[in-house]
Amino acid sequence: MTTTTAAHAEHPEHGPARGLMRWVTTTNHKDIGTLYLLFALTMFFVGGAMAMVIRAELFQPGLQFVEPQFFNQMTTMHALVMIFGAVMPAFVGLANWQIPMMIGAPDMALPRMNNWSFWLLPFAFAMLLSTLFLTGGGPAGGWTMYPPLMLQTGEALPFVIFAVHLMGISSVMGAINVIVTVLNMRAPGMSLMKMPLFVWTWLITAFLLIAAMPVLAGAVTMLLTDRYFGTAFFNAAGGGDPVMYQHIFWFFGHPEVYIMILPAFGIVSQIIPTFARKPLFGYSSMVYATASIAFLSFIVWAHHMFTVGMPLAGELFFMYTTMLIAVPTGVKVFNWVATMWRGSMTFETPMLFAVAFVFLFTIGGFSGLMLAITPVDFQYHDTYFVVAHFHYVLVTGAVFAIMAAAYFWLPKWTGHRYDERLGRIHFWLSAVSVNVLFFPQHFLGLAGMPRRIPDYAVQFADWNMISSLGGFAFGTSQLLFLYIVVKTIRGGARAGAEVWEEAHGLEWTLPSPPPYHSFTEAPEVR
């Protein structure tokens, strides 16, 4: 897998192969980055279509469009597709495009593995989505796949589990690539503490992936053997314990939520200084805060299981550690605000998304803190309040950051400027509709509406209708994003090397679009 690096270095001038095979056989970090990003965009719309089914069914009380079983398949699949198909691949795509350019390397360290880790994904998702057409339908037990319910899945179960295995292998390979690239391929003079924050957050994310994904693989393998090979990890009749699954799952699951947000922190830390025209406030505290969040994320998992009947000591431990995470997170938020303080700010689309990220992600952090209060969580657990919480951190957090990154770097990648007016329209449509969509879900949860149900009591009708209207508006607005991206790829005003006024960082020293191999000569790092 490493020989290609050398082979490419001998022919630095050669460009991409032609035709479809270019994309199948490519080992180039930009090609693979593009593939990842396009894949993520596709899955964003697939998962989004499922969300539209969910919101349509919840538009009114009563059952109108779909069977309850199908509704449950939609909630399960929507989560799996968005997490493993949209958000994570989008971040890996950004890493592929940006990391070599940001650290002054010609390519990723392990180009062939890079190709492999991408091409596993289409197969994994073809397998996952195909379960919707099997007898018995797709998985309907929730993305957390708790036994014993999950073990009652029909023929879909082994397909889902193998799909999760493939996604896991793909992310672990992607993570290995990032770590090796960052540790071994930096240009001379690019010391660790000079690295852009996007690279730092990705390095730490990669370590989280290495530690967390294999544990998920283990947990789902235990489900598989429980169902087909007579083991009893989670089967109480055989001496197992279904709560054990929850412990193992969330040992993966909580680090996983940080896997989906740390790269977003990195993106925002690149964008805000650029448009505030000031260096990032507190660079080293940002690095340490990221590292401490990553460490803490491994000792808070049972805040997802406060209601399983843990002893008081356990409840307290997990409550305090969870609240502790808010400290480094707060450090970051204050640093972003301090970076903007007295900056000469302009509000192009990437900056709009980044500022919205800071504001709306913080709302999600606050609802997280409310959920972290154990006695309170007994009321909120498994209600729409939790749904509102994680959509604030994931949609207005992770997804907004990904969109900010797309607008920020699209001119670099394509050599064309996107249509700024349309970009801003897209931002405002998204920012308003996403709040109409998710903010009422806080009220629904506080009033007691359970999550993952296709029908509900009439007192929840008004806010659900408003939420659904917001959902349809948000979904439709994303078609505008698609249009803008396609339009920018196909043409537009030429972008110079710098793209954004006085942008700092090695990627802005390369022409737009950059050459096929980024830095064949190691650049000078000031």
Next chain:
Amino acid sequence: MTGERERANRRLTLRIAAVAVAMFGFGYALVPLYDVFCQVTGLNGKTGGRAAATEAYAVDPDRLVTVEFLATVNGGEPWTFRPAVARLRVQPGRSYVTHYLAANPTGRAVTVQAVPSVAPGLAAQHFHKTECFCFHRQDFAAGEAREMPLVFTIDPALPPEVGTVSLAYTLFELGETRAN
């Protein structure tokens, strides 16, 4: 790029891959680790799967604890399974006898296993069963109904704030009885 960098890349790759494989193993290791942890700390509401030694406790005549008996059948199988009495007021230290009723509604000989759980979890280590149908698998002939005994003592060391202990059994079908 030099061969040296390639060797360094390969070395690092192998090391990280080894960590990933180790973490897969760690996921499995969590299973016994949790069990050990629960045994050491007495958390999780698991009563021992074996008969407790018949110890003589000093009976506390001034204290009464309510024990609630619950029964669930796993996965909606059509079994009849219920406690003979729903609750007992007991004195810690004294031994009590009660029983559960189970009936096999099917036309097959079936083996079942009842799995106990005690709430609050911390009470589990003070709930001693000297005899219990849950210690063994139970064979039921087609259509058979029977009473299954349970003998238990509550340890007087049960923390004073615990006034009610619930003992819940879930009945699992293990399949048709095999002749042995």
